[in-house]
Amino acid sequence: MMSRLVIDAAASLDGFWADARGRSVLSPGDLHGSGLSGRLADVCGAVVMSRRSFDISGDTGWIGEAYAAQTPVFVVGEEVPVQAMRGFRFLDTYSAAFAEAKAAAGERVVLVVGEAGALKAAMGTGEAHDIWLRLMARRLGDGAPLFEDGIPVENYFVSEMETTPDAVHMHLELRLDA
Secondary structure, three states, rough: OOOEEEEEEEEEOOOOOOOOEEEEEOOHHHHOOOOOOHHHHHHEEEEEEEEEHHHHEEEEEEEHHHHHOOOOOEEEOOOOOOOOOOOEEEEOOOOHHHHHHHHHHHHOOOEEOHHHHHHHHHOOOEEEEEEEEEEEEOOOOOEEEOOOOOHHHHHEHHHHHHEEOEEEEEEEOOOOOO
């Protein structure tokens, strides 16, 4: 069995993953404290994220704790940081990152974290059968939308849902007849 892609994303109630200044709706503390990062880290064999998501996270120490200590993290972006962190590989394209992540993951899932570009690239492969979406209990008013035009979200259904004081956490699965 080949690995599949699982998307982990967050949006404000008005649909933005980042505000007008480029700050993520989901702070590193929100993700680290949500319980989902641990749950998803248990099943993933590799992680793919955008360089923007890597940069937005500010303190990337939690990424290393949640993922890189156990799995390789492939970051898509043209520039490699001066001090590349152990467990992180930087690649130019999503297709290269997905290929390397799948090889590294074996039969485990490839977790795709981040923003709209990562989500769109993963969904474009036809191999993203699961989306873990957190709707954060805040409005941004403006910013970068998570679901841009052309992303076929109507092909997914809510298979599981959990609420916390800060968010609604939904597990969306691809319809088999889609």
